[in-house]
Each structure stands twice: as structure tokens, then as C-alpha cells.
Amino acid sequence: MHAWVVEEPRPVADGPLRLVELPDPQPGPGEVRVRVEACGVCRTDLHLAEGDLVPRRPHTVPGHEVVGHVDALGPGCTRLALGDRVGIAWLRGTCGRCRWCRSGRENLCPRATFTGWDADGGFAELAVVDEAFAYRLPEDLPAEKAAPLLCSGIVGYRARRRADLPPGGRLGLYGFGASAHLVAQVAVRQGAVVHVMTRSASARQLALDLGAASATAAADPPPEPLDAAILFAPVGDLVPPMMRALDRGGVGVVAGIHLSDVPPLVYERELFYEKQLRSVTASTRADGEELLRLAVTLGLEPTTTARPFDAAARTLADLAADAYGGAAVLVR
DSSP states (O other), X not given: OEEEEEOSXXXXXXXXXXXXXXOOOOOOTTEEXXXXXXXXXXXXXXXXHHTSSOOSSTTOOOOOOEEEEEEEEOTTOOSOOTTOEEEEOSEEEOOSOSHHHHTTOGGGOTTOEEBTTTBOOSSBSEEEEEGGGEEEOOTTSOHHHHGXXXXXXXXXXXXHHHTTOOTTOEEEEESOSHHHHHHHHHHHHTTOEEEEEOSOHHHHXXXXXXTOSEEEOTTSOOSSOXXXXXXXXXXXXGHHHHHHHEEEEXXXXXXXXXXXXXXXXXXXXXXXXXXXXXXXXXXXXXXHHHHHHHHHHHTOOOOEEEEEGGGHHHHHXXXXXXXXXXXXXXXX
């Protein structure tokens, strides 16, 4: 099969991805093989390619927003059948036995594995996954629109849950890419007031088009105090202004897997009055199932740009340059 691999982590301008020919993967016990229709391009893929996320194996195939059909079954598969339409997300496997798994917090499992990091992902013609970690997808949902839901959507949904936004509350979003533009839709359609802070003028316009009450530059204060805020941009310098923007008792959430260093926080301005600063680590399968149900119920419409599979390297470079409003998706 044709696949893109991270040949050697380096700046995206220096071409860390290489298109290669690999043997077709074969599913093991309890696994299914998926023929890939589409795969979203996520900032985590960029972090892996550039080395911000240290590779766990050589020549890994990135991509963890995978949509396709099951075309081969490993021994013992009972949940899925040939031809089923499924999605593969970031969380790939857990031990199922530790105290985090047993308490519904499998995203914190010390032995968790991840698609496109611990094992090959969807920048390829074929991908393999444990059937217990594959999501069923409806046939009538276009692959290009389904792909961003599988990471950007799921992780954004968990970040919103971690933010404890009250009904009708005021939510701030810092950075407005693939994940934030889905969170904004969920929040607006559930009655929240959304304020967006981002450096991109086109992203600010998209935010307003999706119902945000305001959209300003990344470090600008919002027009009113916030009940909750989520930082999607991997920029630690934005943590202090985010925390200053919170009202008393507000919650600030950092949603990325990578963040540049955070400057010192001034307690009286940025943490006093029982403000909280939280992080997000991946997501659980329950998060994914809930988000996919909400996507149908609320009629979420991911803003996507389709790119051909052969343009994966160029697409990743364009993502680094904030060239896409919403999400970029590789399609076959």
C-alpha cells in the first residue's frame, strides 16, 4: 500500500513526511482492517512530524481521524462485520484493568496507545485497529465531514465538559481551528454565549459566521467576563490572558497535547477568587460516542477543505501556516 511516514522529525518546511510503499497490514486477533476513505489532518500530526511530540517508533504513519470501511477481519472479531463503515480515533487501546480504566477514565491509562503515534494511522490506503476502539459511522455522513469529528470533535467535546460551562454561560475560545469551530457550534446551539480570540482574521470571520458573539485578536480581553475558557492554540503565553478573562469561579482549560512554556501566573490577577486551570488528556470512548450522537442531534457541520492523498506533505505545511479555516481532510 501507499503510505506517508515521518521519515525524520524536523521543521515541516524541510519535509519530514515521505511517501513510501509498505506491505498491506494484516489484522490480528480482535482487530479489523479499514480501507481508508478520508483522514483528517490534525495539529498533533504536525507536532509528531516536527518532533514536538517525540516519536515512539521509527517511520510512523500519522493520521488519527480515519474514515473507511472494514475490508478484513482478524480472528475472534464479533462486533464488526465486513463492509461496516467505521472511524478510527486518537485513543487506540487501553489495559482495561488499571484504576483509571475501571473508574471510567481510560484516557489516563498508563498503558494507553494512540493511533499515528504508537501504531500506524490513516495517512495510508489501509489501517488496522482493535474493533473495540472503532466507532460505527452512518453511511450518509460524508467522509470529509466525518473525519474531523474523530479527534477535533471528540477532544473539543471533552474540553468543553472539563470547562464546566453552566447553562447559558459565557465561553471563551482561544485559537479557532478544527476543534474550536466544532466546540463553538455545540455551545451556541446549546444556548451559550461564545467569544473567540484568535490571530487569524479569516478564523475570526468564520467564528462570527458560526454564531460567536465576538471575535478579536488572540490576546485581547473579551467584551465581558467568562464563565469558562478553552485554549486550543499551543501557545503558553495565552494562559495568563485567558485566566484574567475569567469571572470569579471560572474554569480555564488547556486542550492541546503540546503547549509552549507558560509564563509565571500572578496569583491575585489570574488564580484568586477560586479560578481553576485544568488540562485535557486525550478522550474516552464514551466521549466519542456522545459527540457523534450530538453531531447528529445538533446538526453539526464541520468546515472542511478536501485535499488529495498525494498532497499530505503540502497539506501539513499549509496547516502550520494556518491556511485552513476549520479542518483539512485528505480524501482518496
